[in-house]
Structure formats: structure tokens, C-alpha cells
Amino acid sequence: MSHAPQIKIPATFMRGGTSKGVFFRLQDLPEAARVPGPARDALLMRVIGSPDPYGKQIDGMGGASSSTSKCVIISKSSQPGHDVDYLYGQVSIDSAFVDWSGNCGNLSTAVGPFAIASGFIDRARLPENGRFAVRVWQANIGKTIIVNVPIANGEVQESGDFELDGVTFPAAEIVLEFIDPSEEGEGEGGGAMFPTGNAVDTLEVPGVGALTVTMITAGVPTIFVDAAAIGYTGTELQDAINGDAKALAMFETIRAHGAVRMGLIKDIADAAKRQHTPKVAFVAPAAAYTTSSGKRVEAGEVDLLVRALSMGKLHHAMMATAAVAIGTAAAVPGTVVNRAAGGGDRSAVRFGHPSGTLRVGIEAAQVNGQWVARKATMSRSARVLMEGSVRVPADHGP
Template sequence: MSHAPQLRIPAIYMRGGTSKGVFFRLEDLPEAARVPGPARDALLMRVIGSPDPYGKHTDGMGGATSSTSKCVIISRSSQPGHDVDYLYGQVSIDTAFVDWSGNCGNLSTAVGPFAIANGFIDPARLPKDGVFPVRIWQANIGKTIVCHVPLSNGEVQETGDFELDGVTFPAAEIVLEFMDPADEGEDGGALFPTGNLVDLLEVPGVGSFQATMINSGIPTIFVRAKDIGYTGTELQDAINGDPAALARFETIRAHGAVRMGLIRDVSEASKRQHTPKIAFVAPPTDHVVSSGKRIAAGDIDLCVRALSMGKLHHAMMGTCAVAIGTAAAIPGTLVNEAAGGGERQAVRFGHPSGTLRVGAEAANVDGQWQVRKAIMSRSARVLMEGAVRVPAG
């Protein structure tokens, strides 16, 4: 009986921030998968182990969560002044679908170390000891990310004492700069695609409530926690164990996506699972996070919970953190309101695993809000390197 052989494809399994993914060099992929299309999607789904009706990814590299069902493709940059092009695929767990509509801010942290360790940077440019700024072209959204990678004795430094809530062990700190993170759009005002800092969002079957819809880092819909029956201190089980709640959030997300101009009809939301994100915010309050650690209200500016791929995230997506930092810096948004109002250049927010600080440089220019960059610290580490195996065909 004939059988298909397994392909052997060089790959590296990396953690970046609070996410994990399988990293490939474009040149190492099978020829048919070096270009966008069904062959590439099929390959990455098989690598991850999707679609999996059991929701476990037992026969793949995925972890059956939105944080761990990810693939990254790196190539030499096609853009002047950049070192690498970074393409990100969010693989659906239980359906045959790869979403290319946005970036992963957490895995962006691992792109810089990957680029250095895999020969994309001329060694003559690298310091023996110090920090090197890898300039990344985020190809999904056409944006620049600067990843400040520490080096020690000529190699990427991975270990260190930087602690990141949502990650068990400390590592070396990597600073990320998301340059001009807003989507300019055609009208130059797409930071707020509706033109408003706050809109009344009407959702049939759910209700009407105020929302801040912003394009920075990743398109995100923010609502007040109290307006939808929550406190802003919920952990994953409170949301993910409630199918009715998840359905309501998806309905809100779909109608918000239409208002943001990302889709034409709510029926299209199922084919755009990665974006927009939906999050709910609340003023700071004492609460306990998933590790059992107590967070004091005085240690944070606000509480935020966000959903990714239809489930409450265990920590916070890096791109959504950019949206939080940007919205917090702009008086009048719901995020700024939850943080106490006023002008600010940085915000520390509580999420299900702890806290995160993010800075943003926003300014009102000729009546339009603009954001020059957002900054945050993360960490990254190689977990395994070698090759993945997938059945041919």
C-alpha cells in the first residue's frame, strides 16, 4: 500500500511575549508555499494541527489557544531601511482558516532575535555586547517595528531577570517600538475610523452602548465593562466557560467591525477572526489574577480584558496593548476615562495574568489625533530548533 512521505522543513519554535509560534525562513518553505495562497495556508494549518474538532492540536505544533496557534515567515526585507519582512498567520483551531489580517505584537518580540541568529543581519553591524535595533517591516499591516535586541559576547542574550506577567520564568528584556502604529486609511483620520472618540454602538439582540473604536496596533473595539455586565477583573473561566457570553461578544465584535469599515456585513466576521479585537475596560480596583497574585488598585491605572479568536485572552495581546496605550493617551476615549482622564504618555493596566505598562506618543494635529509610536517591554526565547514534519500533499 502506497503512502505519502513526510516533508522535513527547517523551523524554530519560539516564545515571544505571552505567545508561542513556529518560525520559518521563507526560503525554507516548499516552493508552492513561498507565495500567498491555498498551498501556504494548508501547510501552516497542518504544521499547527488544524482544523481540530477535538480542540487539542494533538497532531501538530499548536497549543489549542489563540496565543499558541501561530506561524511566522521571515525573509530579507523588500523595504528600504529595514532588515527583515515579517509575515504573521493566526491559525484557527477548529476551522480550516488562516487569518492574515493583522499582526501579533507578542511574537514581534521574537522576530528581532530570530533575524540576528539566522543570518539576516550583517555580523559586522552587530556589537559584541550591547543592544541592536532590528528594523522590521510588518508585512501584514505595512508598518515598521523596531526590536531592540540585547547581545552578549556576540550572540543574542535570551536569559535575564526581566519578569513579564503571563510568562512563568524571567528572561532578557527586549524593548519594542511600534512606529506610526495607526492605520492611515484613505482619509488620513483612520486612527478613529468613525471620526469619533466615542460612538453609540447598536447591536441587535444585545443592546446599545458606547464604544471607542480605534486603529492602532490592531483594530480594537473598547466598551465599558459595567455596560455589558462585567467588572473588568474577570479571569478566563468566567468568560470562556459561558457560551452565551462568547456569542454576545462575537456579535458585538461583528457589528463593530462593520462600523469600523473592516467588513461590509456581519456575516463576513467569521472570515476575519483575528481583527478587530474586542475589549472591556474599568477603573482600577483591587483584584486577584490567574497566578493568585493580588493586584492593588493603586498599582494600576485601569483594568482591561480582551478577547482573541473568540476567547478571553490569558494575558494581553501585544497589539491590543498598543491600542490601549494609544487610547489611554487621548482624552475623551473610554480607555482614557477608565484611567481617570487627562493627558498621559504611559499607562499601566491590569489584565488576567497581572499588569503591563505601555507608552504612547499621541498629539492633536490640526484637529486630528495622531500617534507617532508606542513602546513596551517584552521578552523572547528559542524553545526548540530543527525541523517540523508534515505529511506531503
């Protein structure tokens, strides 16, 4: 019996913010996977090691969490004034599904360094030392992201002393600018910043009750709810939520009903096919707590506390796209997030998450009576973990 050899595909394994993913150049993918469709999805699932009923992704590059079950495809930009197109796939761990409905803000950080190192930027444009602004077109949602990458001796600088809560080791600081994160994009979920037209809504959730929520589309579609209304304090760490099947079911019910109200899906049953978005987050006023690493965060260090779920589990830190949503909602008086932060007008917010704190700068304003966000800014870091090739069995897909 003959056996086909494995397929060898050039790839780079990178950390971006508090996530990890496998990065590909579009031209390096097998021809059938260079276009959207079953062949591409099957390839990426096999690379990551999904679907895995054991939930471990042992036979792939995935790390058995929403933060590490990710793939990125980069190509020369199709958009004027941009350097690269960035396409992001969130690979389900235990089911045969790749969600293309949103962006990964954390991995956006790594897109800039990858673009430079992979030859998408003319080296004559790079400074010998300083920063280079890689203009990225986020193809999933039709948005511009500017990734300000530090350059040292003509190369991407990866080492440094910038510390990011949720990441053990320091690295070079990369500043992300999410441009017009609340304006209508080309991807799913584009539209008004508040899809219902309201900064606050009452969401009827079977088995939970009537919840006061803020549903916002900025960075990533997100449903915000008061922690106290669902029995939490906002100081919870992963084990308090992820080990509680009843809690996870409650959050998924909230997410599904919120997705319908936001116009992201037509029927509750469709939520299972759109796992990456919207996000659900619960917020609380500032309070002291101990992070997952044992570090103490005092109430005076933050404006509020936020915990967010991604792919059905409480995130160990904070998704950068959700951080954009948090900052934007905090800037609009009267939202659930703004109230938790103490109210008033804001151009920045610092919030506490399970791994520490994060600051987001936001430029928001009312235009013709509607709130819009012009830009959200935050600092992250990125690093190449491994580069070379990934291998997948030749019979990986259709």
C-alpha cells in the same frame, strides 16, 4: 500500497511575549508555499494541527489556544531601511482558515532574535555587548517595528531577570517600538485612528442594546466597551468568560457589528472570515483583584483594568498589539479607555490584565485636528524553545 514520506521543513519554535509560534525563513518553505495562497495556508494549518474538531491540535505544533496557534514567515526586507519582512498567520483551531489581517505584537518580540540568529543581519553590524535595533517591516499591516535585542558576547542574549506577567520564568528584556501605529498602513484596516471620526460612538448591538464604545485602529483594530455596561467588573479571569457560551456569543456579536462600523467588513456574515481582527476589550476603573497565578494586584498599582478577547476567547494576559491600542486610546481625552483611567492627558498607562500588569508608553498628538500616535513602547521577552525541522505529511494540501 506505497506511502509518501513526510516533508521536512527547517523551522524554529519560539516564545515571544505571552505567545508561541512556529517561525520559518521564506526560502526554507516548499516552493508552492513561498507565495500567498491555498498551498501556503494548507501547509501552515497542517503544521499547527488544524482544523481540529476536537479543539486540541494534538497532531500539530499548536497549543489549542489563540496564543499558541500561530506561524511566522521571515524574509530579507523588501523595504528600504529595514532588515526583515515579517508576515504573521493566525491559524484557526477548529476551522480551515488562516487569518492574515493583522499582526501579533507578542511574536514581534521574537522576530528580532530570530532574524539575528538566522543570518538576516550581517554579524559585522552586531555589537559585542549591548543592544541591536532590528528594523522590522510588518508586512500584514505595513508598519515598522523596532525590536531592541540584547547582545552578549556577540550573540542574542536570552536569559535575564526581566519578569513579564503571563510568563512563568524570567528572561532578557527586549524593548519594542511600534512606529506610527495609528497611521494608514498597507494592510487591511489601515486608515484614520478613529475610523468613524469619533473618539466615542454609540454602537447598536442586537440582543445587547446601545453601547458607548471607542473604536480605534492603532496596533490592532479594537473595540473598547465599559465593563459595567455589559455586566462585568473588569476583574474577570478566563474561566468567567470562556466557560460562558452566552457571553462569548455576545462578544462576537459586538465584534461583528463593530467591524462593520469600522469599515473592516461589509456585512456581519463576513466576521467569521476575519477572526483575528478587530479585537473586543472591556475596561473598568482601577480596582484590586487576584491574577490567574494567585498574585494580588492592588488598585494603586494600575491606572485601569482591561480584559481583551482574541479569536473568540478571553486572552490569558494581553496581546501586545491590543496594548498599543489601549495605550493610544488612554492618551486621547474622552475615550472609553481614557475615562476608565481617570481622564486627562497621558504619555503612559499601566493596566491590569488577567495575568498581571503591563505598562505602555505612548507618543500621541493632534495633527490638523486629527489624533495620531507616533510611537508606542513596551518591554517583552523572547526565547527559542526548539529548533530544527517540522514534519508534515506529503499530502498536506493542494
